[in-house]
Amino acid sequence: MGRTVPWRALGAGAVVGLLLVALPRLLSVEPDPWLSLNLLRAAVLAFALGLAFLLDDPARHLTTPVTTRRWVRTGLRVAWVVPPAALWWTAALALVPEKVRPPVGSVTLEAGATAVFALAAAAMAVRFGNEPESGPTVAAGVLTTAVLAQVLLPDRWSLFVATGDPRWEAAHERWALVLALAALVWGACGPEPVRRGFRFLRRRPTAADPSAA
Numbered sequence: 001m002g003r004t005v006p007w008r009a010l011g012a013g014a015v016v017g018l019l020l021v022a023l024p025r026l027l028s029v030e031p032d033p034w035l036s037l038n039l040l041r042a043a044v045l046a047f048a049l050g051l052a053f054l055l056d057d058p059a060r061h062l063t064t065p066v067t068t069r070r071w072v073r074t075g076l077r078v079a080w081v082v083p084p085a086a087l088w089w090t091a092a093l094a095l096v097p098e099k100v101r102p103p104v105g106s107v108t109l110e111a112g113a114t115a116v117f118a119l120a121a122a123a124m125a126v127r128f129g130n131e132p133e134s135g136p137t138v139a140a141g142v143l144t145t146a147v148l149a150q151v152l153l154p155d156r157w158s159l160f161v162a163t164g165d166p167r168w169e170a171a172h173e174r175w176a177l178v179l180a181l182a183a184l185v186w187g188a189c190g191p192e193p194v195r196r197g198f199r200f201l202r203r204r205p206t207a208a209d210p211s212a213a
Contacts, residue, residue, distance in 0.1 A: 004057065004077065005054065005077055005080050005081060006050075006053040006054060006056055006135065009050045009052075009053035009056075009135060010047075010050040010051065010053070010054070010081065010084075011050070012050060013046045013047045013048070013049050013050025013051070014046075014047055014050065014084075014088045016043075016046040017042075017043030017044065017046040017047045017088070017092060018043065018088070018091060018092060018095065020039050020042045020043045020046060021039050021040060021043045021092050021095045021096060022095050023039060024036070024039070025095070031096070031097055031100045032100060033100045033102065033162070033163055033164075034162050034163075035100075036096045036097070036100045036101065036102065037102045037107070037162065037163060039096075040092065040093075040096065040102065040107055040111075041107075041110065041160065043092050044092075044110065044111045044114050044115070045114065045142075045143070045146055047085070047088065047111075047115070048114045048115055048117070048118040048142055049118070049139045049142060049143060051081070051115055051118040051119055051122070052118045052121065052122055052135050052138040052139035052141075052142055053122075053133075053135030053136075053138075053139065054077055054078070054081065054119065054122055054135075055074060055077070055119075055122040055123065055125070055126050055134075055135075056132070056133040056134065056135045057132055057133070074123070074190060078119070085115070089108070089111060093107075102163050103163065106168070106172050106175075109172055109175050109176060109179065110159075110172075110175050112179055113175045113176070113178045113179035113182065114146075116179055116182040116183055116186060117142065117145075117178065117182040118138070118142050119182075119186055120182040120183070120185040120186035120189065121138045121141055121142055122134070122135070122138045123185070123186050123189035123190060124185065124189050125137065125138050126189070127189040128189075155167075157174065158171060159171055159174055159175060159178070
């Protein structure tokens, strides 16, 4: 099962994310809390774009009839990804100097919600589409959603607030809601779609039926 995981896409997202977090160190720039927080958020988005490819399966239409249920196959893929993802997140946090590091619990909630959102979008693409490799489309959708959420959400519903902002706690309550809703969508899209065939029974002509002549 590990061979079916798109390690290249995940690795690319992970590397880009770590480079983003490390930018202040690489450029010898004095980091500040707002910059560090936004770089962490950008890194999480980069990793989530890699996760958008997790359910890609070039042989999808060949593997659909197997006895192993889809949610089991998906769960096994996620199980392969969780340990390296946890190590990646630990490394990303370690690259942020402690004096400007945002609250770990809160930003981890943001990271988890973003990751589960990407997985839910990938699961929706698999359940409601026929494309075996929908990763690029899902990644584009996740990126577009992130940009629109940043630009279009009113201030009172904002998700992306600074650490010293009075709305910080309320924003992370909304992040928890995003996580819960994404998890529900992901769970609902886990099983195989129900395919119902419609049988059109032809009426046998009878002697009294004019069409029988």
